[in-house]
Amino acid sequence: MKAPAIISCAVIGTALLLTPLAQAHHSNSAFYVTKVITIKGVVKEFKWTNPHVWVILTVDDGKGNKVDWKAEGRPPGILARAGWSPKILQPGETVTIDLSPAKDDSASGLIARVTKEDGTILANAPPPTE
Amino acid sequence: MNVEKIIFSMLVGVVGLCAQTAPPDFSGVYYPLNPFGRFAGGPRAGATGQPQGPPPRPTASAPLSDGSRGRTPDEPSLTPEYMAKWQMISKTRVAGSGEYDLTAKCLPPGMPAMMSMPYGMEVMQNKDKITFFSELNDALRRVYLDARKPSQKVLDDPTYAGYSTGHWDGDTLVVDTVALRDNTFIEGFTPHSDAMTVHERIRFQEPGLLEDTITVTDPKALTKPWETVKTYRRATREKGTDELREFACAEGLGDAK
Numbered sequence: 001m002k003a004p005a006i007i008s009c010a011v012i013g014t015a016l017l018l019t020p021l022a023q024a025h026h027s028n029s030a031f032y033v034t035k036v037i038t039i040k041g042v043v044k045e046f047k048w049t050n051p052h053v054w055v056i057l058t059v060d061d062g063k064g065n066k067v068d069w070k071a072e073g074r075p076p077g078i079l080a081r082a083g084w085s086p087k088i089l090q091p092g093e094t095v096t097i098d099l100s101p102a103k104d105d106s107a108s109g110l111i112a113r114v115t116k117e118d119g120t121i122l123a124n125a126p127p128p129t130e
Numbered sequence: 131m132n133v134e135k136i137i138f139s140m141l142v143g144v145v146g147l148c149a150q151t152a153p154p155d156f157s158g159v160y161y162p163l164n165p166f167g168r169f170a171g172g173p174r175a176g177a178t179g180q181p182q183g184p185p186p187r188p189t190a191s192a193p194l195s196d197g198s199r200g201r202t203p204d205e206p207s208l209t210p211e212y213m214a215k216w217q218m219i220s221k222t223r224v225a226g227s228g229e230y231d232l233t234a235k236c237l238p239p240g241m242p243a244m245m246s247m248p249y250g251m252e253v254m255q256n257k258d259k260i261t262f263f264s265e266l267n268d269a270l271r272r273v274y275l276d277a278r279k280p281s282q283k284v285l286d287d288p289t290y291a292g293y294s295t296g297h298w299d300g301d302t303l304v305v306d307t308v309a310l311r312d313n314t315f316i317e318g319f320t321p322h323s324d325a326m327t328v329h330e331r332i333r334f335q336e337p338g339l340l341e342d343t344i345t346v347t348d349p350k351a352l353t354k355p356w357e358t359v360k361t362y363r364r365a366t367r368e369k370g371t372d373e374l375r376e377f378a379c380a381e382g383l384g385d386a387k
Contacts, residue, residue, distance in 0.1 A: 019310040027228030029196045050265075051236065077265050077375030078249055103226035126371070128163075 009057055018028060031100040031110040039109075046089040051075050055114065057097060059107075070108040071097050074124050081126040085123045088122065089114070152296045154334055156260065159372045160251045160362035172327065183190055196223035197319070206320050206356035215321045223319065230319055236379035238269040240290035240314030241307050242328045242344050245360050250374050253340075260296065260303065265374040273305050284309050288324065302333040316356065323350035338364040 041059035053073040061067050072078060076086075089095065094117050099109030114122040197220030201208075201370060212336045219230045228234040234264040238244065249265035263269070271291035280293045288311045296305035307328040316322050326348040335341045346352065365372040 027223070027231035027234035029223035029228055029231060030226050050376070050378045075249065075266075075375075075377060077377060080375060081371055126160060 004057040028110065030101055030104070033100045033110065035100055036098050036112050037101055037109070038098050040094065040098060041069065041097050043089050043091050043095055044068060045091060045095050048076055050088040053079060054095065055111070057095070071099050072108065072109050078125060084122055084124050093117065153303070154301050155255060156253045156303070156332070156340060157255045158253055159365040159374060160253065160340055161365060161371070162245070162247050163361045163363060196220060199226050206316050207353040208320070209351055209353055212321050212323070212351040216319065219319045219321070232314060233267055236267060236383060238267050238290040239264070241271065241292045241310055241316055242292065242346055243317050244271065245342055245344060246267050247360070247362065251362060252374055263374070265377055267379050268377045280308055288312070290314055292328065295329065302331050305330040305332065317358070321351060322346070322348045325350045335361065340364065
């Protein structure tokens, strides 16, 4: 049996395919920041843009559908200090993303961390300043 | 005593006097201590192996939370009018709206919120002026040290960063800020009025550890002045973190592809 691509999940609405992002730069208030869900899929696009980076991730929803998740990350400045770079994610590679889901039940969320297939963890912040 | 000795003695005296009175140099790039609250974002990038434990919450930074857990005693104490305003904004945030989130609109956080400096701060200093730059939204504030005072023209033209003047009290920089817009937030989304003023005492707690004690006064919005202390660690070139990055917030506006 094929393992479900969505490893653990609290909130995935039925309107996943129907709800586009209403705006590009979100307030944290747009997300359930106390929840973190995990999705796994194939990178369709990685946008290294201010004020937030984006990972568009094609995810198998376990029901035969492919869903493009829009995972929003912290700013390039922060992520660069955490070890990210403009080409750290390549289209076609498989990654696991932990993220806080959007309140509007769209297939989107705020990135907590990204884990590459080789186990490399891309954290969403540099180490603390003591 | 010959003339040379006299001149030498005078030089020693002048140097000694200068050493005593020269203010500290705050110049440099800094990062706040615990910028992301309890979590620091999990293991450092480049670590291998399976993630251990639960992933961090993305926004543990959150004074930006939605207020659904109410206010804590260490937050500014609001008058009923401004408490009602806070509750109104909280409702919009719980509903997922960014309507009252200035930074989500690429606007500057304003004083005193900008001194949280979650993404890093650069301080530029000379005798007459000290400038604080925030990587978050490329926000800037200038503190004039040349004894000028805010004119009526300045007072009639409030801004996000306000108008700051300062002087040295020994090794401590004392700063007063006025002429602040009333649509910004003290911290998180705690509102204030056009009567808000900000007083700061900035000093090195220890070499490289900068401390800013901030007192916010607002007779319309606060039942009493509110004090908070921010601390920042100076970055070093050795760690490769002494350069901030361009933010260019508008790059992402209207582009969600």
